[in-house]
Amino acid sequence: MTDQPRVHDPNASGLMLGPDVNLDVPAGGGQMVDRAVPADSGVQYEYGLEIEARSQWGYARKRFFRHRLAVASVVVLAIIFGCGIFANYIAPYSYKEIPYITIAGTSVIDTSQILAHPSRQHLFGTDSAGRDTFSRTLYGIRTSARVGIFVGLLSTLIGTIIGGLAGFYGGWSDNLLMRMTDLFLTLPLLAVLLTASKFLDSSTPTTLAILIACLIWTSIARIVRGVFLSLREKEYVEAARAAGAGDLRIMLRHMIPNSVGPIVVAATLTIGTAIALEATLSFLGFGIRPPTPALGALLDEGQEAGLDKWWLVTYPGLLIVLIILCINFIGDGLRDALDPTQRRVRA
């Protein structure tokens, strides 16, 4: 790496290395030579042209935006989650609104509204109680998104703490924490969840999220441990230690920022897993209980009504698939973007 001062020499013929060119240069400069920049250097070589030095995050952003599927997924997911979050503004009906009509002075359920086909009035049809499936689906998205994001945050926190301590201290603490992690990994996930939710009051999204998070932090712990193990040997960590920094400061200031990439990728994928798990649990009737709608619970109600009532299962089902697909694509995109070994920007 040379120490090239940032010169702006309009007369020099523009020999330029590096990807980003500011094109408003005086005429005459401009022959571009495309040469690989050393993989580990973010240095911009410049000669004759101004180059905007890009930070690591700049590179990551650039790479992420080149991953079209991931970008599209972000848009789709934003729309879906947005609909969920603003369900109370968007939904035409409340999720528990049962249509009543008054016949001869008594109010009875409007049977004509029960299990209605999709129509302009009820976009996704109605269920066996006559409730609007479209509204219920929107509220279901809200529940699922809440569970997913909460699980993502909580399991990342647990996983980072456990994996971080294991990787940082090594030795017996590493052994203890990782064997504990292995133990959690060997647990049959569904069986434990079903049993636990039977004993705990898991009918609210929060308790369900805590339950799921307590079981699926393991993958994050393993990833963080691996990253910390390698970071521990870095010279800048030793340099920080030589400067008198304590363990906590080294972990928070030097190691966590350097492992943000893998952590973010793992956390994203965890959200997908959590939503799928929540849907499974609710479908089996152990998760979120009616009348609170969740996507899995909607599927369950739908299959009880009979498969000829296709609109009851199709829309929530499709949404589950779509959400998880989007999250996984975003995870892939983030992985490509944040992996430091892929410094090169794809043309």
Add this chain to the structure above:
Amino acid sequence: MPEPVLSIRDLVVEFSTEDGVVQAVDGISYDLYPGETLGIVGESGSGKSVSTMSLLGLIPQPPGKVVRGEAFYKGTDLLKISKKELRHIRGNEIALIFQDPMTSLNPVLKIGAQIGEAIRTHHPDEKDDRIKERGIELLRTVGVPNPDRRYEQYPHEFSGGMRQRAMIAMSIANSPSVLIADEPTTALDVTIQAQILQVLKKAQDETHAATILITHDLGLIAELADRVVVMYAGKIVELGEVHTIFESPRHPYTVGLMESLPKLNADDDWLRPIPGQPPSLISRPPGCPFHPRCFLSQGRIRCREEEPPLRPIGGSSHLTACHFAEELEGHTGPLVEPVGAGV
């Protein structure tokens, strides 16, 4: 003689490996006086880095272990105090400059943040703008152009030489009394090395810190050091003023080191390396550790059986660990040979 700022006595550091226990540092003692530069030379694995790192608790433990010894810094034994007290000394009273500036800076933190952190670690109550002011001033001291702008940049925007300057700025941030530079120029271009030496000298002048310069580069020692410690196989084999060592080395290993240097003023076709390999520190040879490679020993029994103690020779400030050091009388080092001597 003034009081030494750092005084090491009979330091023994061991590493346990799969093949056995390695004595990386085997009973070394030396003093560091205020304001002086002490050079430590030796081959790879001679224990020169370990001897200083172990003082600051920076060797991995396990496998490393300080078996015995004392290291008095201003009256406190660094090897006896708690981790917390040691942390207070590290980077504050005793600072380190690392070998490779490319990897010693955290890539995700701005240079300014890292210098600021060096200050804040030991002065937690300092105000942010004061720290920034001091950081920029430090960058200016070590000769980083545009320190205001550079302060806000990331390490990848710095060249190797500039990074090493930033590292030096970090190490002198708290005006330490002792500065330990562990091969500060090894990872740099030759052209940059000279500049970094200037910066190092300036940093020393600025802080009046006593400096320990660890290197295998005799040129660097000649340039910067006042006194020299020559280490071989975890032991000090020779210790003295830099002029004495270069003019009249009194240990065959030192002589060998100097003869293995290329000379500009002689037209030898070949360099004269020291024959053989440094001994394995697990099964060190009995007697003098250097005897299998020594041109002076010539198979004498005393060399093989009796370990030579470090003893004064000539003046009292010149010590050597060789039974037959007197036989080197009249031997002059290559760096002071008159021009044209070998022609």
